[in-house]
Amino acid sequence: MIFVTVGTQLAFDRMVRVIDEWAGRTEPRPEVVGQIGPSDLVPQHIDHRAFVEPGEFAELADRADAIVAHAGMGSIITALTYGKPIVIMPRRADLGEQRNDHQLSTAARFAGRPGVFVAKDEHELPGILDSLRGLTAGEPIPPFADPNLIQTIREFIDRGQ
């Protein structure tokens, strides 16, 4: 199963439309579950809903063979935690998909990390979807932050009255 997610806030039709079209012409028909945000777009070839609760989000990520997502940190960290390959496509502010272009820099920074694959736009995405079965993830990452970050915060908490 391929789990598609656009995050908790905004729709991302430019990505979802391409995935829907790809699913429609691919044989055998891939099983795709899409969390597509608040959108007027009605995908024809994939199972879809606007939002999923966090618990179901985790279950879908765990069950998925691969994740296709906007370049949001929730999606990326979830994929890394469950050891799933993830394809990320950045939102663009000039198309009204996001308030700034931080997803472009997120995609640039995470490109090349084991298990993270970047589709820079809707034209690159179908080719990557075609090769999805061959993509492999890195080892699942530990569930917690850098020990030095945790220790710094813990010491700050303990220093006070």
Next chain:
Amino acid sequence: MSVKKRRILAVASGGGHFVQLRRMRPAWEHCEVHYLSTLADYARELEPGAKLHLVNDANRWDKIGVARMAMRVAWTLIKLRPDVIVSTGAAAGYFALRFGKLMGARTIWVDSIANAEELSLTGRMVEKYADLWLTQWPDLAGTDEAQGPRYVGSVL
């Protein structure tokens, strides 16, 4: 003799901010823990004993939503009187640090790892109110020449 546990309020909007916040939880495992976020379903995944408080989500173009959020955050702070507030963002975290400072809490801001090229807008706005002001990217940290947040590691 028992020592009263510190009360910590950990604040993040739903999604990536909350996922990042949760990865730091060993830092406050010895505290009385409260979370403030935007999705009720998070209550199911919290550590035993931790409590979830809710706030509406809003971005800065939604003036009424932002006002409601600010009031909700203020009310939660008045109710809880946390010793320490920690946030990864976004707007709710800004309000929590800002109001929390007025009430004498000590405050921690960990700017989202999504902000790799420059600090988030709230991350910049919160500078004055953050006792511990952190970025997750070494190249965004302050230097001898330029003021900036500290870098001590990331959530990954």
